[in-house]
Amino acid sequence: MGCRVGLASNQQALLPVWPGPLEVPSLLTDFHEVREIAWPGDEADGYILVEEAPDEAAHYKVENNAWIFRGPFTRLSRETADRRYSFWGNQGLLYRLTLAWLEKNHGVYSLHACGLVDEAKRRLIVVAGGPGSGKTVYLLSGLLRGFRLFSTETVHFRLVASEVQWFMGSLVDNIRLGTLRHDFPSFLPPALAGSWDWSREWQAKIAVDLSAYRYSKDVLTSPDCLLILPRVEEGRAGFKSLAIDDRRHAARILFQNISEKIASSFILYDVLAVTGLETQEQAAARLKAVFNLLEHPQTHQPLEILTNPKECWGNLLESE
Numbered sequence: 005m006g007c008r009v010g011l012a013s014n015q016q017a018l019l020p021v022w023p024g025p026l027e028v029p030s031l032l033t034d035f036h037e038v039r040e041i042a043w044p045g046d047e048a049d050g051y052i053l054v055e056e057a058p059d060e061a062a063h064y065k066v067e068n069n070a071w072i073f074r075g076p077f078t079r080l081s082r083e084t085a086d087r088r089y090s091f092w093g094n095q096g097l098l099y100r101l102t103l104a105w106l107e108k109n110h111g112v113y114s115l116h117a118c119g120l121v122d123e124a125k126r127r128l129i130v131v132a133g134g135p136g137s138g139k140t141v142y143l144l145s146g147l148l149r150g151f152r153l154f155s156t157e158t159v160h161f162r163l164v165a166s167e168v169q170w171f172m173g174s175l176v177d178n179i180r181l182g183t184l185r186h187d188f189p190s191f192l193p194p195a196l197a198g199s200w201d202w203s204r205e206w207q208a209k210i211a212v213d214l215s216a217y218r219y220s221k222d223v224l225t226s227p228d229c230l231l232i233l234p235r236v237e238e239g240r241a242g243f244k245s246l247a248i249d250d251r252r253h254a255a256r257i258l259f260q261n262i263s264e265k266i267a268s269s270f271i272l273y274d275v276l277a278v279t280g281l282e283t284q285e286q287a288a289a290r291l292k293a294v295f296n297l298l299e300h301p302q303t304h305q306p307l308e309i310l311t312n313p314k315e316c317w318g319n320l321l322e323s324e
Contacts, residue, residue, distance in 0.1 A: 005112055005160065005171045005223075007102045008044040013054040018077055020092040028178050028211050029093040034158055035102070036172045036222070049105040052098065054091065062276040071101065073276075080273035089272055094178075097272060103158075104266050104281040112162045112171065113293050116261050119154030119173060120146040121219045122321075127228040128170055130159050132261050138236025140179055141313045143214075144188045149317070152219035163296050168303070170224040175215040181205040184212070187313055231306040233257060236316055243318030244310040251298050254306045258294045263287070 013019050022040045031038045050069040062075030088095040106112040117132035118139045131142040155173025162169045182205035184192040248254040267282040
């Protein structure tokens with residue numbers, strides 16, 4: 005499973021260098037692997053063409069599967085407030101187009117989720133949710149319990165005949181310094197211990213390479229699958245788990261989760277508004293895929309969980 009994208013520019017400095025530094029804006033916080041290949045020609049899923057035009061306002065057009073940009077991108081790249089929302093940042097154009105092209109061209113759907121493998125039970129645990137839902141708490145506490153890493157941020161799946169294929173996602177996670185310092189100090193890189201301004205520990209994130217914990221296989225075919233939809237909050241007492249027995253409700257949650265980065269409009273370099281990448285046909289196919297995933301015999305009833313960081317697993321590991 006992969007997506008091939010052709011990149012070109014009249015300014016070499018505007019093109020990315022893969023794999024690049026390990027940092028918060030890196031695409032390695034989204035995907036398992038990002039690497040440079042020979043110009044893909046007609047085999048590409050799509051193209052991104054960037055033309056430096058210093059005297060023009062940034063603008064773009066779409067022609068078939070080619071996205072063509074003109075504007076003062078050298079200056080904008082230097083001045084942008086958040087490099088995550090750039091052509092090559094982990095919340096930017098290439099990231100979102102890749103998700104859309106994986107769906108459209110390969111039938112691969114991408115959950116905003118972390119993935120852990122319980123090898124003893126041959127079970128894939130998928131913890132899905134938006135920012136602040138508690139994915140990182142489940143991820144790091146699961147690794148401490150001996151689970152293997154399948155993805156930190158994006159879990160991909162494809163339905164083929166009667167099987168569900170799950171594909172490994174990112175192995176790097178952007179984690180708040182406060183979370184590392186107070187809840188999971190064993191994952192805090194030693195180099196940061198005496199070099200960070202800890203007064204910003206709940207605002208700042210760092211990219212943490214967790215590849216040492218990775219699962220041995222890149223693809224899982226129809227494993228026993230547990231879907232968790234958490235709300236983890238400091239100060240909440242106890243552990244409450246609610247099985248979602250209405251598949252329509254579960255489908256709505258997962259559909260919105262998968263659609264978020266594809267369907268929503270976004271801003272590049274603080275100035276260029278880009279419309280969502282959704283089409284009616286893609287949305288319909290995505291909804292069908294979500295229902296098929298939920299109806300698969302290896303998929304457990306999804307669980308909505310309300311808890312706190314220390315009790316996040318509750319009785320999940322004992323229950324079947």
